Structure formats: C-alpha cells, structure tokens
Amino acid sequence: MDYVSGEILTDKGFINGYIGFEKNTIFEFGKPNPPRKPICDGLIVPSLINAHTHIGDSFIKKRKMKLPKDVVELVKPPDGLKHRLLKEATEEEIVEGIKDSIDVMVRSGVTKFCDFREGGLEGVFKLKKAMKNKKISAIVLSRPLELKYEQYEIELLLNNSDGIGLSSISDWGFSELKKIHNHVKKRKKLFAIHASELFRENIDDILDLKPDFLVHMVNATESDLIRIKESDIPIVLCLRSNAFC
Numbered sequence: 312m313d314y315v316s317g318e319i320l321t322d323k324g325f326i327n328g329y330i331g332f333e334k335n336t337i338f339e340f341g342k343p344n345p346p347r348k349p350i351c352d353g354l355i356v357p358s359l360i361n362a363h364t365h366i367g368d369s370f371i372k373k374r375k376m377k378l379p380k381d382v383v384e385l386v387k388p389p390d391g392l393k394h395r396l397l398k399e400a401t402e403e404e405i406v407e408g409i410k411d412s413i414d415v416m417v418r419s420g421v422t423k424f425c426d427f428r429e430g431g432l433e434g435v436f437k438l439k440k441a442m443k444n445k446k447i448s449a450i451v452l453s454r455p456l457e458l459k460y461e462q463y464e465i466e467l468l469l470n471n472s473d474g475i476g477l478s479s480i481s482d483w484g485f486s487e488l489k490k491i492h493n494h495v496k497k498r499k500k501l502f503a504i505h506a507s508e509l510f511r512e513n514i515d516d517i518l519d520l521k522p523d524f525l526v527h528m529v530n531a532t533e534s535d536l537i538r539i540k541e542s543d544i545p546i547v548l549c550l551r552s553n554a555f556c
Contacts, residue, residue, distance in 0.1 A: 314345035358422035370408030409441035427476035452476025474501025
C-alpha cells in the first residue's frame with residue numbers, strides 16, 4: 312500500500328493526516344503520520360467535477376475569431392453564433408475539439424463532467440466517439456434538435472444519454488417544456504435547465520418543472536434563491552460565463 316500525507320480536505324475543512332491506497336482505491340485514513348514514508352506530501356482534495364459544459368463548442372477556440380460579448384448574440388438558440396458555427400462545422404472538427412477539451416480537463420484534475428449535449432442524437436454520438444480511451448467519465452444531458460417536444464426523439468435521446476439539459480424557459484413554449492419534463496421523469500432520468508441568466512425568469516414556472524439542478528441564476532432575486540433552497544434544488548455557478556451577464 313502507498314501513502315500520501317498533508318492537509319486533507321474534508322466536510323469539516325482541512326485536517327492534517329494521511330491516506331493509504333492501493334490500485335486506485337483508498338483503504339486507510341489516519342492522522343497525523345502514515346506508517347511509513349509517503350510517496351508525496353501536499354494538499355489532498357477530491358478529484359474535480361465540472362458540472363456544466365457545452366464541450367461540443369470547443370472547436371470554435373481553434374478558429375481564433377473575435378467573439379461577441381453579448382450572450383444572446385453568442386449562444387441563444389437557434390440563431391446564436393455558436394449554433395450557426397455548429398451547423399457548418401464538420402464532425403471531425405467538432406470531435407477533435409471535444410478531445411482537446413477533455414485532455415485539458417484531465418490535466419487539470421477533472422475526473423467527471425456534465426455536458427449539455429446539443430445537436431440531438433448525433434451530438435451524443437460525437438461526444439461518445441471523442442471519449443473513447445479517455446480517462447474521464449461524463450454525465451450526458453442530451454437536447455432535441457428543435458425547440459419542441461417530439462415523443463419519439465426524446466425517447467431516443469433518453470435511451471442514449473443520462474437525461475435532458477435545456478436552454479432557458481424563455482426559449483421554449485412552457486407546454487413543450489412540461490411534456491419533456493414529464494417524459495424524462497417517467498424514465499427516471501435527469502432534467503436540468505438554464506435559468507435567470509440574462510434576466511429574471513418566472514420562479515413559479517422554474518419550480519413547476521422540478522429540475523434536478525439549475526444553471527446560472529445570475530439575475531435571480533433573493534426570494535427566488537430562498538425558494539430554490541427550500542425546494543432543495545442545486546444551482547451550478549459558472550463564474551467565467553456569468554461574467555458576460
């Protein structure tokens with residue numbers, strides 16, 4: 312068994328101690344010093360999880376183009392710049408971009424990511440193709456091709472992903488969102504959505520969808536956040552993208 316020692320991050324903060332592990336499995340925890348010399352000393356933290364990516368966009372970075380600072384112009388479906396670029400990009404270009412971003416995450420200590428996988432079923436398959444032989448795992452939240460509910464399409468998506476991850480309620484007809492939500496929950500899969508990113512959105516409608524988690528909430532009011540907390544719904548904060556709002 313090998314040992315590492317140092318400041319270990321726990322749910323009660325950092326404590327001084329050591330961890331013994333073998334074949335990538337932790338078998339022993341103690342403090343302050345290990346039974347024999349550790350293989351390294353330092354800060355010991357759980358591996359990182361990136362809870363919100365749109366990794367299929369990664370190829371855009373290689374184009375080295377000037378991107379608009381306006382979020383609507385940049386990412387709003389269906390005509391935002393990224394959606395136009397995705398339609399014209401080749402599969403090879405998109406897959407290689409995904410591979411590059413996966414490699415960056417692995418080097419940064421990320422062991423799992425949750426991707427809002429656009430592009431319908433084909434988008435899911437591109438991600439799975441890029442992940443072959445990569446030392447990382449993913450929660451794949453797929454998305455229909457158009458802003459409407461099609462039972463057959465949603466069933467296919469759920470058969471090949473971990474759930475559905477949508478853009479904001481402002482992009483959709485609410486009745487369509489409810490149909491998708493009900494279908495997802497019937498299959499006992501994940502349902503997540505962006506919310507109150509550019510402006511405050513109706514908190515009653517958001518909560519009525521009973522999402523497993525929300526993304527952004529930049530423009531939520533204090534009372535919105537209290538109600539979300541009372542509903543025990545996690546919020547994923549995205550510091551760099553939120554800086555646009």
